[in-house]
Amino acid sequence: MTNVIEKARELLRRKSVAITVGIMALAVVLAAVSVPFFVSDKVDEIAYSEFSRELGEGKVSRIQVQDGGLTVWTGDQSAFVRLPSSMLTAQIIDRATASGAQVDFKKSGIDPSHAASFVISLIMVVAVLALVAVQVDFKPTNRWPRTVRNIPDRFDGVAGQEEAKAELQEVISFLRDGQAFENVGARIPRGVLMVGPPGTGKTLIAKALAGEAGVSFIAVSGSDFSAPLIGIAKGRVSKLFEQARRKAPCLIFIDEIDAIGRKRGGGGSAADREFESTLNQLLVEMDGFNTSSGVIVIGATNRVDVLDPALLRPGRFDRQVHIGLPDITGREAILAVHARNVKLAGGVDLASIARGTPGFSGADLGNLLNEAAIFAAREGVAEIDREHLEAARNKIIMGLERRSLAITSEERRLVAVHEAGHALCACLTPGSDKVHSATIIPHGQALGLVMRLPENDRYCIPVEKLEADLIVAMGGRAAEEVVFGPRKVTTGAASDIAHATNIATRMVTEWGMSPAIGMMKVARSGESFPREVEQEIRRIIEEMYAAAKTCIEDNREALDRLVAALLENETIDGDEVRRIVALSERRLAA
Ligand code: ADP
Ligand code: ZN
Numbered sequence: 001m002t003n004v005i006e007k008a009r010e011l012l013r014r015k016s017v018a019i020t021v022g023i024m025a026l027a028v029v030l031a032a033v034s035v036p037f038f039v040s041d042k043v044d045e046i047a048y049s050e051f052s053r054e055l056g057e058g059k060v061s062r063i064q065v066q067d068g069g070l071t072v073w074t075g076d077q078s079a080f081v082r083l084p085s086s087m088l089t090a091q092i093i094d095r096a097t098a099s100g101a102q103v104d105f106k107k108s109g110i111d112p113s114h115a116a117s118f119v120i121s122l123i124m125v126v127a128v129l130a131l132v133a134v135q136v137d138f139k140p141t142n143r144w145p146r147t148v149r150n151i152p153d154r155f156d157g158v159a160g161q162e163e164a165k166a167e168l169q170e171v172i173s174f175l176r177d178g179q180a181f182e183n184v185g186a187r188i189p190r191g192v193l194m195v196g197p198p199g200t201g202k203t204l205i206a207k208a209l210a211g212e213a214g215v216s217f218i219a220v221s222g223s224d225f226s227a228p229l230i231g232i233a234k235g236r237v238s239k240l241f242e243q244a245r246r247k248a249p250c251l252i253f254i255d256e257i258d259a260i261g262r263k264r265g266g267g268g269s270a271a272d273r274e275f276e277s278t279l280n281q282l283l284v285e286m287d288g289f290n291t292s293s294g295v296i297v298i299g300a301t302n303r304v305d306v307l308d309p310a311l312l313r314p315g316r317f318d319r320q321v322h323i324g325l326p327d328i329t330g331r332e333a334i335l336a337v338h339a340r341n342v343k344l345a346g347g348v349d350l351a352s353i354a355r356g357t358p359g360f361s362g363a364d365l366g367n368l369l370n371e372a373a374i375f376a377a378r379e380g381v382a383e384i385d386r387e388h389l390e391a392a393r394n395k396i397i398m399g400l401e402r403r404s405l406a407i408t409s410e411e412r413r414l415v416a417v418h419e420a421g422h423a424l425c426a427c428l429t430p431g432s433d434k435v436h437s438a439t440i441i442p443h444g445q446a447l448g449l450v451m452r453l454p455e456n457d458r459y460c461i462p463v464e465k466l467e468a469d470l471i472v473a474m475g476g477r478a479a480e481e482v483v484f485g486p487r488k489v490t491t492g493a494a495s496d497i498a499h500a501t502n503i504a505t506r507m508v509t510e511w512g513m514s515p516a517i518g519m520m521k522v523a524r525s526g527e528s529f530p531r532e533v534e535q536e537i538r539r540i541i542e543e544m545y546a547a548a549k550t551c552i553e554d555n556r557e558a559l560d561r562l563v564a565a566l567l568e569n570e571t572i573d574g575d576e577v578r579r580i581v582a583l584s585e586r587r588l589a590a
Contacts, residue, residue: 231274
């Protein structure tokens with residue numbers, strides 16, 4: 001990551017130098033161009049009365065009519081006379097002709113000598129611009145992409161992210177000993193996508209992967225492939241892979257791969273075509289290297305959904321490793337890794353800092369220790385104590401709030417109640433999929449999440465299952481209402497409501513599951529369904545909401561335990577959810 005930033009900075013620095021030089025050259029050229037315009041027209045001006053007198057005395061030998069006035073020759077001197085109206089001009093032309101002066105008209109616009117200098121300077125401007133572009137574009141490619149050998153990073157420098165590390169073990173063994181895999185005919189990955197929010201250690205993991213495997217590491221960023229000149233970006237893709245093949249075995253890391261791999265829009269503009277040809281080149285290169293060439297590409301992105309599907313096909317980036325924000329234990333581990341580089345006072349409890357930093361990424365945590373060290377240094381003390389850490393945490397949270405990531409403790413409790421409601425209903429409603437995990441760590445747009453795993457793929461879904469899904473969907477809002485009261489429910493259920501409405505609508509209008517409507521497909525007329533249909537949809541959702549509420553009221557103790565567990569651990573797995581719910585049930589029975 002730091003490498004990438006450095007490179008970007010360097011590029012920018014160079015770019016700005018080039019641009020400044022370009023602009024200066026442009027200014028000089030423009031000034032040179034405009035000089036003749038000003039200079040040649042800068043002649044003496046005389047008053048109309050004087051001119052009129054001289055004309056009357058027959059001293060004027062020639063007049064040249066032009067916009068806004070005349071140039072007048074008396075003897076070998078010329079002067080300009082300002083004339084406000086064309087009527088006056090017409091009279092003067094008559095008088096001048098009568099007095100025997102030569103009369104002619106200045107061609108409007110630029111005279112030929114000026115036009116020539118204009119064209120010449122235009123050519124110069126274009127030349128300068130081209131020069132600037134060349135500066136910006138070709139220079140960095142001399143050292144781009146940079147290959148690093150003997151990467152010192154190892155997996156033990158990456159705290160937490162155990163699942164990701166386990167998934168990547170195979171890639172390590174392949175890079176170490178590709179031939180063995182090849183010999184037994186195993187299909188070897190060429191591309192792996194690491195998906196997750198910024199600062200979660202994707203770059204760090206990729207580097208450590210190269211370090212563990214002992215192969216060369218080439219890091220580039222998707223933004224390296226946005227070049228202003230046609231064909232450059234495509235050329236860089238080829239250059240990247242050519243270098244990788246030369247340095248094999250090696251690992252290519254493409255940060256922000258969405259910048260080069262987003263969906264092709266098929267737009268007709270030059271930029272669209274340029275973008276598509278760059279992406280196509282990437283696809284061609286990925287297909288081109290066979291697995292024995294010892295090159296693996298790792299792409300990092302926060303958004304798989306914007307990637308072109310062609311990138312995700314088998315043989316390209318066909319594996320995804322998810323890198324999420326760390327949970328409380330992950331955060332503690334990350335703090336411990338970074339604490340190796342600073343001096344902590346005895347008695348500083350990293351676990352309690354981890355508890356106080358929900359929503360922090362690994363980068364934020366590294367930053368926290370760094371800020372705390374700065375606070376301590378400012379005070380002139382040698383060790384970081386609790387207060388420095390607190391101050392650093394608050395400073396970073398302020399930044400996070402601007403990013404609207406960190407949530408207040410009140411909101412945290414609210415999210416915990418909401419998610420506990422979903423989890424409880426999922427546990428206790430027959431026909432629901434099993435809970436896999438529940439979390440109050442933000443995921444994408446959602447502030448929390450209860451994940452359920454279907455036992456097997458379902459193609460025919462029974463009413464019972466649909467109703468269970470509806471009860472689970474309503475469980476979040478129902479818990480909010482039961483715990484905080486009807487006046488305190490929040491906007492947090494918007495996507496649950498959308499999901500439930502969608503299911504209920506299809507039950508009524510497509511799947512013939514409403515006795516009142518019967519087995520009939522109903523189409524919308526305009527925006528809405530017929531009134532009876534809308535009523536049925538509402539009835540179903542309301543009944544399921546009531547069921548969810550009853551479930552929560554009847555198992556309030558279990559709900560409260562789930563809330564407490566979520567607040568404590570942030571993520572609890574399905575077994576833990578079931579254990580907590582069963583515990584309370586047994587108590588009820590006793
Ligand atoms: P990403 O590529 O996902 O944006 P980086 O790999 O650049 O994130 O992480 C930025 C920094 O955050 C790293 O250099 C490291 O200091 C710290 N960091 C992030 N995740 C971890 C982790 N799991 N363990 C240790 N440090 C981490
Ligand atoms: Zn919800």
